[in-house]
Amino acid sequence: MTFESFELHARIMAGVKSAGYRTPTPIQRRVIPAALSGRDILGLAQTGTGKTAAFVLPILQRLSSGPRGRMRALIVAPTRELAEQIHGEIRMLGQATRLRSATVYGGVGMAPQIRALRGKGRAEIIVACPGRLLDHMNRGHADLSNLEVLVLDEADHMFDMGFLPDVRTIMKQVPTTAQRLLFSATMPEDVRHLANGVLSDPLTAEIGHRKPAQTVTHALYPVERNKKTEMLKHLLREHDPRSALVFTRTKSGAKRLAKQLDSENFFVTSLQGDLSQSKRQKALDGFRRGDYHILVATDIAARGIDVTRISHVINYDVPNTVEAYTHRIGRTGRAERSGEAFTLVTQDDVKMIRSIERSLGTRLERIELEAFAWDDTFDSHHPRKSRPNRTGVGRRGDGRERSERSTRQTDGRTHNRRYRRSRNGPNKQRNTSRAGQQATREA
């Protein structure tokens, strides 16, 4: 299937071309034809699958004809970052259509939003977070009576963040004739309930549900509790990522870790819920541009981040749920690019790791670095064959993993690189740090 087969308007195809999309992703192949026919959609897809374009393209097609200067499509998203990302995709794909899109979320001034909602520069497409949109509705700024399409994106996150009551209130103002699309990476009971109430005879498209992108290479690194930061620094120096997202469990943890890395001259910034919108945007823009190679974030803060070239996701703290693991890992290896995902595992995390593995139906590779790993074996039925490793550079846990790994192409590349670097010694490649950059520039 090609984009041509959707018979999109030439102006929209121009946007697809300039975005560089050659072939539709699986979620796009399934959703776009049904959405173009006007059907409601229940999309079970995580970020990284191309789900945004799957709903944006049919919206652009529908809105290309018909009246301008009033809100005809509304996309509700849980975070400002996700709203900005969707808005960016609309602008990119719809640049030749002259349709206007605007974002509506808290933490920034009301006036430009009011202009987009009911002023002269009224937008046809609004991408909104529930709280601020409701605020505008209550003040009489937002009129949903002309809506033709409504999208609820990342519905599971809206639920996690306590937005479902707001979403239900918003839904009461949406005309019954409007087409509705709901996307969610997971389907907890409350979201299923919402979907049942909101959608009518939907097409269900389930893509990559609960399975992280196939292009991601996963590895678990057993580590003593008190050596996590040292190990993280070691991995950052060893792998020298250009774009690494490091996850911590708490806001204070993210702040502290970023500070520690910064003091050791890593190009690092952090993202946590406490930041003002302008600081968040600054951190994100800097990370996107490559000024920062490392972004330390909590799950909530990282929602909706779309940096296409994230090369590494590092779980400094193991996530609390399998879904969170999938979401985090979904940040790398996007749209068929390859990425690596490392998880630091202490003895306390073994139970969680086992349930992640059970749920994914696969055993994740263990890489034990002598200098950091705990003494016990991770899996008593696969005893670790330990030998001293002065450089602290990775070895596989056992022969079975090695053969599994060598069957996969991306793994082979990683494997070789890791061993090549190990011969160089751990201090040779430190380009993630400012000192290393300087040295490289001078060389």
Ligand code: AMP
């Ligand atoms: P999403 O799942 O919407 O967050 O998309 C993930 C990334 O994939 C975004 O950066 C998109 O620009 C990109 N993308 C979406 N559709 C395609 C496609 N058909 N081909 C290549 N990249 C795509």
